[in-house]
Amino acid sequence: MEHILKMGAFGGVFAVPNIVVDNFIKLANESAVKVLLYMLRNKGKQCSTAEIAKAINITEAQAEEAFVFWENANIFSGDIGSDTMENAEPVKTEPPKKIILPSAEKYNLSPSEIAARIEGSPEIRNLFSMAESSFGRMLNHSEHRGFIWMHDDLGLSAEVILMITAYSISINSGNINYIKKTAADWAERGITTLDRAEAEVKLLEEKNTFQGKIMRIFHMQRALTANEKKIADEWNSRLYNDDLIEYAYERTAENINKLNFKYIDSILKGWEQKGIRTRADAESDNKDHKDKETGHSFDLEEYKALVNDFGE
Numbered sequence: 540m541e542h543i544l545k546m547g548a549f550g551g552v553f554a555v556p557n558i559v560v561d562n563f564i565k566l567a568n569e570s571a572v573k574v575l576l577y578m579l580r581n582k583g584k585q586c587s588t589a590e591i592a593k594a595i596n597i598t599e600a601q602a603e604e605a606f607v608f609w610e611n612a613n614i615f616s617g618d619i620g621s622d623t624m625e626n627a628e629p630v631k632t633e634p635p636k637k638i639i640l641p642s643a644e645k646y647n648l649s650p651s652e653i654a655a656r657i658e659g660s661p662e663i664r665n666l667f668s669m670a671e672s673s674f675g676r677m678l679n680h681s682e683h684r685g686f687i688w689m690h691d692d693l694g695l696s697a698e699v700i701l702m703i704t705a706y707s708i709s710i711n712s713g714n715i716n717y718i719k720k721t722a723a724d725w726a727e728r729g730i731t732t733l734d735r736a737e738a739e740v741k742l743l744e745e746k747n748t749f750q751g752k753i754m755r756i757f758h759m760q761r762a763l764t765a766n767e768k769k770i771a772d773e774w775n776s777r778l779y780n781d782d783l784i785e786y787a788y789e790r791t792a793e794n795i796n797k798l799n800f801k802y803i804d805s806i807l808k809g810w811e812q813k814g815i816r817t818r819a820d821a822e823s824d825n826k827d828h829k830d831k832e833t834g835h836s837f838d839l840e841e842y843k844a845l846v847n848d849f850g851e
Contacts, residue, residue, distance in 0.1 A: 601679075674713065749775040788803055
């Protein structure tokens, strides 16, 4: 199907340099294209990032990212108010045949270099395409550089990177910084094959499921802290069952009247040392303990003093 633009529908027009469409339009995301068109339409006008973001309905962070993209493409200079598009069309930019990638985490690749990687590597091309499917949108310049860093510097295959990406999105952490951090951790631990990556995702999903179960048992309305996640993961690895954990929680509420993971953990480990693995055994042990009491019992202040040893 052929398409023809009806120029009569426009009251006025402005030029878009050939180099933009020829070399960069396939790499530019929606925000970058919006920013470029706005700047071309307002050529010569001093425009702030906030003004541009409001005018084209994007965030200021997206606008800044767009300018970084076009600055790396040598379309804009750092001064966004200057007339930087004046001589853009005559510039001839050929994608480099050979790219020497830096070893630092932040790959300062230009759009031309990224275009060359896409052109020269079917795996990179497929990685970008599948990642865009996972995100449901086009990748931005930072994401392009991040994925190339994971592939080239960390040595991870496209399949492993995509698995990290899909998992990160599934837990609402689908930002490039989290994905890079996870990728670095996996590479450091030798999780570089598809089999090991699948096993790691399965383990992480089990941990997340268990942590969610703990939050329900404890009636929590907030997310777990990093330390609480660590303790919950230990309970999972020790195979403590739900009923036992719930009973430890109930005992904690009775004793100190507040949620404290370290206090609950001390109860569970105390039972484990006695060989107690079920709620029924724990309740029986508690009953035996009360039957043997001589009349002395801790008052609330003593419990508060005790819990201070465990911290928040």
